[in-house]
Amino acid sequence: MNTNTNIPNIPKEDFEFVGTDSYLHDKKLETKPIGYFRDAFNRFVRNKSSVAAAIIIMILVLYAIFVPMLCQTSYSRALTDTMYQQYSKLPPKMKLLAWAGVDGTSKVTINSNTYEAYRAKYVETGMNPIVKVYKANYEDPKAASENARYYDIKVDNYYNMGMMELTLTPDQYKDLQAYQSETGLQIIYPSVKTQSKDKNANIWYKVDTRGNPVLDEDGNFINDYRIASVNDKSYDSLRIASDTDPEQPYAYARVTGTSEVPSYIVRVSKYNYFIYRYGFEPSFNFGTTGNGFDIFTRLAAAARFSFLLAICVSAVNLTIGTIYGSVQGYYGGWVDMIMDRICDVLGGIPFSVVTVLFQLHLSKQVGVIGALIFAFVLTGWLGMAARVRMQFYRFKGQEYVLAARTLGASDKRVMFKHIFPNSLGTIITGVVLVIPGVIFSESSLTYLGIVNLESSTMTSVGTMLANARSFFTSYPYIIFFPCLFIALLEISFNLFGNGLRDAFNPSLRGVE
Amino acid sequence: MDDAKRANTTFRDYLRKAADWYRHAYRLRYTIKRVLLMLMVFFIIISICFILIKLLPSKPAEQFGKDKNMVEMRRKALGYDKPLAVQYLIFIQKSLLGGDWGMSEVRYLGSNVWDVFMEKMPATVMVNVYTMLFAVPLGLLLGIYAALKKNKWQDHVISTGVMVFVSVPSYVYAFLVQYFLCYKLQLFDFQIKSGRDFLSWSMFVSMIPAIISLGFGTIAGLARYTRAELTEVLTSEYLLLARTKGLSRSQTTVRHALRNSMVPIFPMILGEFIGIIGGSIIIEQIFGVPGVGALYIESITSTPPDYNMFLLLSAFYTIIGLASGIVVDLSYGFVDPRIRMGSTK
Numbered sequence: 001m002n003t004n005t006n007i008p009n010i011p012k013e014d015f016e017f018v019g020t021d022s023y024l025h026d027k028k029l030e031t032k033p034i035g036y037f038r039d040a041f042n043r044f045v046r047n048k049s050s051v052a053a054a055i056i057i058m059i060l061v062l063y064a065i066f067v068p069m070l071c072q073t074s075y076s077r078a079l080t081d082t083m084y085q086q087y088s089k090l091p092p093k094m095k096l097l098a099w100a101g102v103d104g105t106s107k108v109t110i111n112s113n114t115y116e117a118y119r120a121k122y123v124e125t126g127m128n129p130i131v132k133v134y135k136a137n138y139e140d141p142k143a144a145s146e147n148a149r150y151y152d153i154k155v156d157n158y159y160n161m162g163m164m165e166l167t168l169t170p171d172q173y174k175d176l177q178a179y180q181s182e183t184g185l186q187i188i189y190p191s192v193k194t195q196s197k198d199k200n201a202n203i204w205y206k207v208d209t210r211g212n213p214v215l216d217e218d219g220n221f222i223n224d225y226r227i228a229s230v231n232d233k234s235y236d237s238l239r240i241a242s243d244t245d246p247e248q249p250y251a252y253a254r255v256t257g258t259s260e261v262p263s264y265i266v267r268v269s270k271y272n273y274f275i276y277r278y279g280f281e282p283s284f285n286f287g288t289t290g291n292g293f294d295i296f297t298r299l300a301a302a303a304r305f306s307f308l309l310a311i312c313v314s315a316v317n318l319t320i321g322t323i324y325g326s327v328q329g330y331y332g333g334w335v336d337m338i339m340d341r342i343c344d345v346l347g348g349i350p351f352s353v354v355t356v357l358f359q360l361h362l363s364k365q366v367g368v369i370g371a372l373i374f375a376f377v378l379t380g381w382l383g384m385a386a387r388v389r390m391q392f393y394r395f396k397g398q399e400y401v402l403a404a405r406t407l408g409a410s411d412k413r414v415m416f417k418h419i420f421p422n423s424l425g426t427i428i429t430g431v432v433l434v435i436p437g438v439i440f441s442e443s444s445l446t447y448l449g450i451v452n453l454e455s456s457t458m459t460s461v462g463t464m465l466a467n468a469r470s471f472f473t474s475y476p477y478i479i480f481f482p483c484l485f486i487a488l489l490e491i492s493f494n495l496f497g498n499g500l501r502d503a504f505n506p507s508l509r510g511v512e
Numbered sequence: 513m514d515d516a517k518r519a520n521t522t523f524r525d526y527l528r529k530a531a532d533w534y535r536h537a538y539r540l541r542y543t544i545k546r547v548l549l550m551l552m553v554f555f556i557i558i559s560i561c562f563i564l565i566k567l568l569p570s571k572p573a574e575q576f577g578k579d580k581n582m583v584e585m586r587r588k589a590l591g592y593d594k595p596l597a598v599q600y601l602i603f604i605q606k607s608l609l610g611g612d613w614g615m616s617e618v619r620y621l622g623s624n625v626w627d628v629f630m631e632k633m634p635a636t637v638m639v640n641v642y643t644m645l646f647a648v649p650l651g652l653l654l655g656i657y658a659a660l661k662k663n664k665w666q667d668h669v670i671s672t673g674v675m676v677f678v679s680v681p682s683y684v685y686a687f688l689v690q691y692f693l694c695y696k697l698q699l700f701d702f703q704i705k706s707g708r709d710f711l712s713w714s715m716f717v718s719m720i721p722a723i724i725s726l727g728f729g730t731i732a733g734l735a736r737y738t739r740a741e742l743t744e745v746l747t748s749e750y751l752l753l754a755r756t757k758g759l760s761r762s763q764t765t766v767r768h769a770l771r772n773s774m775v776p777i778f779p780m781i782l783g784e785f786i787g788i789i790g791g792s793i794i795i796e797q798i799f800g801v802p803g804v805g806a807l808y809i810e811s812i813t814s815t816p817p818d819y820n821m822f823l824l825l826s827a828f829y830t831i832i833g834l835a836s837g838i839v840v841d842l843s844y845g846f847v848d849p850r851i852r853m854g855s856t857k
Contacts, residue, residue: 357564444681491680495675
């Protein structure tokens with residue numbers, strides 16, 4: 001051990017550098033280095049269900065981003081249009097999925113009166129609402145009326161919209177006529193002599209007192225159109241096929257108002273009027289709501305709002321929760337205790353109470369959405385803070401922290417440069433799991449009407465559900481798409497979050 | 513002299529015993545500490561709620577319109593004329609300590625808020641008790657079965673179902689139940705029947721859709737938790753030891769694994785039992801259950817909001833949340849003697 005320890009005064013010239021001509025270095029790694037995130041990513045990819053969930057989330061996000069931007073039609077943009085009511089409750093119709101039955105048809109059982117009315121629509125306009133008759137003219141033993149006859153048919157709900165009455169100014173009337181002449185599309189149909197009791201614009205034929213059609217010997221409908229005077233030049237456009245007698249032309253409008261400012265009440269085909277007004281044939285991918293809103297674009301707008309809200313809330317929660325949790329976990333002791341009591345108090349307030357109080361106090365100043373975000377933020381960061389605090393307790397006693405502190409790093413530096421990156425995995429998982437929670441709470445609150453976000457330009461999934469609920473037995477598709485959206489979203493976010501957690505922290509796998 | 517000495521020693525013995533008892537009664541001490549803490553938290557929360565509500569303009573008074581005198585009288589009757597601090601003191605004395613939460617101002621005009629609240633309680637409790645009665649055993653059984661068949665197809669089916677039912681919001685099942693059971697098959701009515709015979713059979717039948725919709729979430733949550741706990745216990749070493757000693761598989765599962773896995777599960781069930789009094793607002797609304805949840809929604813969506821009712825229900829939901837937390841924490845110690853809550857050792 002004690003060789004060469006006592007040699008005095010070695011001359012400087014005897015010192016010599018070793019190996020000046022070669023470099024000494026570590027052996028180069030032959031494989032690629034795998035960092036923390038790379039490792040987590042590799043583990044994540046192996047989890048098939050989480051990857052599938054991630055893809056579904058991607059699709060939903062793309063739907064929420066791009067549909068409101070690209071798929072808006074002149075119909076879904078005309079938001080304060082009262083015409084909406086006329087096109088309500090239409091079923092989904094998609095060109096791509098027409099083979100699967102998504103073609104705007106539905107199977108119904110109707111009585112013979114209704115069947116005749118459907119047939120009359122076909123005779124007048126040539127658009128046949130009856131696609132297929134499954135079972136014709138049978139007696140239903142369960143029905144209340146004994147001599148009633150029933151039909152099981154497949155009905156095209158788009159062609160079945162029939163007629164409506166519109167009151168037009170002279171200019172609008174002229175414009176409509178010009179469009180008709182130009183395209184050859186019959187929009188205006190002759191007006192009817194007798195007004196039926198319930199002002200049904202579809203009844204263009206003679207009916208008896210009970211509302212049943214009066215047929216001639218061949219079983220055809222007898223028309224009940226008004227006859228205009230030959231001198232009337234206000235209508236100069238397409239005439240329907242049966243309007244052949246030049247001496248007795250049909251009247252295509254009822255004129256009311258003063259002679260200076262006349263207004264024309266016309267019977268128009270809803271289907272063709274839609275083409276005239278909005279420039280495309282009525283066809284709604286997801287159908288329309290009870291108010292006539294296009295579900296496809298409306299739901300996308302709702303989804304976009306939900307995502308934006310969730311991302312805003314989780315970003316704010318992340319910031320507050322991280323700072324709060326770090327301070328709590330890092331300093332510990334009485335600081336931790338006091339801050340924990342604050343958390344106790346905040347955590348004890350039921351969320352619905354917070355929301356209501358914020359709505360009552362703040363919705364005038366910052367708006368309904370602002371108040372909602374405040375409510376989410378007030379208690380939302382508690383979970384994140386608890387998570388971060390736990391991570392800090394875990395890491396703060398470790399050697400590298402001690403080393404950093406010995407080297408003179410400030411508290412702030414130790415907290416955010418050394419400890420925080422280590423707890424990043426847990427935090428990312430936390431953020432991902434916050435998002436479905438926020439969307440769920442938001443939809444519940446709007447469903448219950450505690451928060452009301454409904455307006456002509458905006459809606460939320462919860463409001464769509466609440467509005468669809470009153471007629472969801474007859475029109476289940478109105479409630480189906482919002483339900484499907486929220487169910488898919490919640491499932492895939494939970495799967496995705498679990499996958500992330502397993503990837504970042506393999507030791508937790510299987511612990512739910 | 514002797515007597516005095518003896519008396520002295522016995523007294524000292526008592527003291528020592530008391531001290532000993534006190535030292536060992538960590539569970540009681542811990543309980544008391546937690547309850548006091550809970551009351552403090554509750555007090556702070558309800559004070560904040562009270563002040564925030566009283567800061568709002570008094571809508572019930574303003575409905576008298578232009579008649580200044582009437583508005584003034586009404587404000588006086590509602591206690592708005594006094595300073596906030598005085599109102600607060602009156603609130604503590606009358607409501608928190610005296611149990612008088614005032615009159616309803618809107619929907620149940622003139623009736624005592626507490627009476628209306630108690631009248632709504634049975635419906636909520638019954639629906640939730642029925643739910644727990646069928647959901648808890650079913651959830652446990654599914655969880656146990658999945659754990660025993662771990663990584664076989666049965667487990668995969670159950671786990672997938674659990675994942676779906678845990679994630680999907682309860683109102684979605686409620687719609688499905690209403691659509692298929694009530695509308696397509698016409699087995700039940702859409703809403704529960706009116707009347708106050710909450711224990712009768714016909715009432716139970718009309719509650720079934722609500723019970724099913726509420727139960728899905730509980731079953732799924734419990735099954736998931738049970739499966740996770742039980743699989744962990746089943747792979748532990750003492751179970752291997754039990755098997756090597758000659759116990760059969762079913763004996764080890766029932767006597768060792770199940771009992772140990774119940775340690776975290778039982779508190780969870782207990783917490784849910786307390787939570788049931790709170791009920792589910794959204795399910796009550798969908799199925800028309802005349803319960804506390806519906807009352808809560810009514811009190812805030814009516815115009816003007818029913819402040820007294822809202823305050824009482826806020827206090828109720830707050831205390832339910834706090835109490836279930838405490839009961840869960842404390843029950844760990846009772847279920848498993850090894851866990852010493854609040855013990856310094």
